[in-house]
Amino acid sequence: MPKTGVLIETENGGVKAINYGLLTAAMGNKENEVIAFITQNDAAEAKDDLAAYGVSKVVQLKVGSGDINSSPDLCARALAAAVEEFELDHIAGLATAPGRDIFGRLGAILDVPLVSDIQSIDYGAETAVKSHFSGKTMATVKLEGSPVVFTVRPNAVDPVENPVDAETAEFNADVADGPKVTVKEVKASQQDKMELTEAPVIITGGRPIGAPDNYKMLDECAEVLGAAVGASRASVDAGFAPHSMQVGQTGKTVSPNLYIACGVSGAVQHFAGMKTSKVIVAINNDKDAPIFEKCDYGIIGDMFEVVPVLTEVLKASEEK
Ligand SMILES: Cc1cc2nc3c(=O)[nH]c(=O)nc-3n(C[C@H](O)[C@H](O)[C@H](O)COP(=O)(O)OP(=O)(O)OC[C@H]3O[C@@H](n4cnc5c(N)ncnc54)[C@H](O)[C@@H]3O)c2cc1C
Known part of the structure; x- marks a missing residue:
């Protein structure tokens, strides 16, 4: 069975929900064995969440005494070593800011093409679908390289549960020299959003909207919806x-439900x-705005007038 490695992103001690669609893409039509690599959290704590989406092995990825989470360069080198150690046929991550940082480097280290920001993948046909020219066209691209390295657009693939038994492991990658790049600080632009x-x-x-303060109206609606603004x-x-x-x-570029x-x-x-x-x-x-030709x-x-009413209706239905 082909093996697909997946780099998991975590936050506040838990697995980010956007990983589950990535895992569904990684698994294909249940044709791949999926191995998850986790760097920020404890693999054992994440195991049950990941096993629910088809992960059979959760590997704590480390780089000796170095801090893997402070350097996209160290993380990419550790993943490259993991490709060899676990004989991976594919290695995937999220097309997020950290994912783009790490996987571009990984493609370069492995000297294989990176297929970035895909929306679906067909392992049998060895193709993936992604948008081109700012979303004007969709392209079906051929997957090349061994291993195949790709990133998936967050929320592009609907997560499908596929519970399996999972085990945990640790892999301490032998990364000879120190990081070429170190992230000193990450400043969140909208800390509470x-x-x-x-x-x-x-x-x-x-x-x-007319003024910064008027976004509060959208913030209120977003709070009920669990939305971003x-x-x-x-x-x-x-x-x-x-x-x-x-x-x-x-x-x-966003892909929400x-x-x-x-x-x-x-x-x-x-x-x-x-x-x-x-x-x-x-x-x-x-009524003639172009958006009406493109919306559902x-x-x-x-x-x-509409948004406050929408917020009230949503609040009322939530209370029911
Ligand atoms: C190279 C380039 C890159 C660009 N990149 C981006 C980009 O990344 N993102 C982006 O958004 N744009 C981008 N633009 C700009 C884009 O072309 C539009 O100018 C912009 O999206 C218009 O923003 P808008 O719809 O908010 O404003 P407007 O064009 O002013 O439209 C406002 C709409 O709101 C409606 N309206 C007015 N009052 C109300 C009301 N009270 N209630 C309900 N509806 C109301 C109007 O009927 C109108 O349809 C880019 C342009 C260029 C040239």
Whole structure:
């Protein structure tokens, strides 16, 4: 059975939910044995969560006395050693900021192509699907290299449970010299808010939001929905929101289950960043706005009237 290694991302002591879709992609049609590598948390604590999604071995990945979590370079070298140790046919991670940092290096170390930010994979046909030209086209790319190295867009693959028995192990990679790059500090831009690229639900405010304070209206709705709050570039350029909230071609690419666009016209550059959302809802006061041609559900109305009502209705249904 082919073996697929997966680098797991954790937060606040737990496995991030976005890993489960990655594990489903890694497993394929139950055709691969999946080995998870964990660096930040205790492998034993993560075992049950990962075994529910088909992981048969959870490996604590270390680099001697070095700090694997302080250096994408050390982590990539440890993964490269793990490829050999565990005879992996594929090695996968998330197309997040740390994932991109580590897997680009891993491809270079192994001297194989990195297939980045994919949305699906077909092991039999040795192909993967990913978006091209800012989401205007979808490309089916041939998987080459041994091992195959790929990253999966967060939330692009629906997680499917596949409980198995799992064991834990430790692998201390022999990484000869120290890190070439060390991360000294990570500053979260929105400390108390959910990261856009990982959020299952996003509510976005466009230019008509009019002032930074007005995002509070979206924050309130987001809290009930368990959503992250995004912004269009026009809103960011106007100084209503930080760039870290921008969705689109020159902002973040997101793939939530639900994307609610409030006062967003639907420009191609915005659409490029959210077109792979599973369900798109638009709230716009112009019935001819381009977003209505691209959404699944549309509400013609003033967002300052619609959003508070939506929040109240959601709160009421939550209380029931
Ligand atoms: C190279 C390049 C890169 C770009 N990258 C990005 C990017 O990453 N992300 C991005 O978003 N854009 C990007 N843009 C800009 C993009 O072309 C649009 O200008 C921008 O997305 C428009 O933002 P908007 O929809 O918020 O504003 P507008 O175009 O002003 O649209 C506002 C919409 O809100 C509606 N509206 C007004 N008042 C209300 C109300 N009270 N209630 C409900 N609806 C209301 C209007 O009918 C309108 O449809 C880029 C452009 C270029 C050239």
